[in-house]
Amino acid sequence: MTDVASSRPFVVAIDGPAAAGKGTLALRLAEALGLPHLDTGLLYRAIGKLMAERGFDLDDAALATQFAEALDPEDLKRGDLRGREAGELASKVAVHPGVRAALVDFQRTFAARAPGAVLDGRDIGTVICPDADVKIFVTASPEVRARRRTDELLAKGRDVRYEAILAETRERDERDSNRAVAPLKPAADAVVLDTSALDRDGAFAAATAIVEKKREATSKGA
């Protein structure tokens, strides 16, 4: 795939549930397109972590909003944001409308800089970048996602059980999909990419084909 070289920022929105492989996919696409990548889950993870380590109640919407408003991009570089625990904390603070509102500008500014960007999250195609050039909703069955996550953790030597991870995956889907503000759902114009039967290379090839098709259509329409 060739680099993006155009005067208008080229924005790729990747959304989907936890452990669908969207992070890896977004990173690979960004590299192939020569665009910066923002993992927007890190914003919510950092807020959850900062609050939890100070012993604050994650259900306190006003306090969580203050943390979101004060978030420093340096906080995203913490080394402890990628794990399951931070993911759970993130999902809890992400339900607060004030938290989400406080993070909009940072994400939109990131997307608006030339030559564009790849952003991944839950509401990129629906709320943050509704005009994104390409929207991909990456998903897989809860069983497949739980199996992948279990295997990943076992490979790291962690003592985990598939059934527990499956229950956790379902619980997170439930919270992310049923919150009142910006729930997880594909944008009307998103292409749904089900990776249940695909490995990482297969998912990347399918996503690349989606991007290329969109770019062709855009250049013909221009």
Ligand code: DC
């Ligand atoms: O993508 P992730 O697993 O790092 O996200 C962690 C949690 O953060 C996720 O369960 C919900 C929340 N999140 C969100 O609400 N909106 C986003 N754009 C990204 C993440």
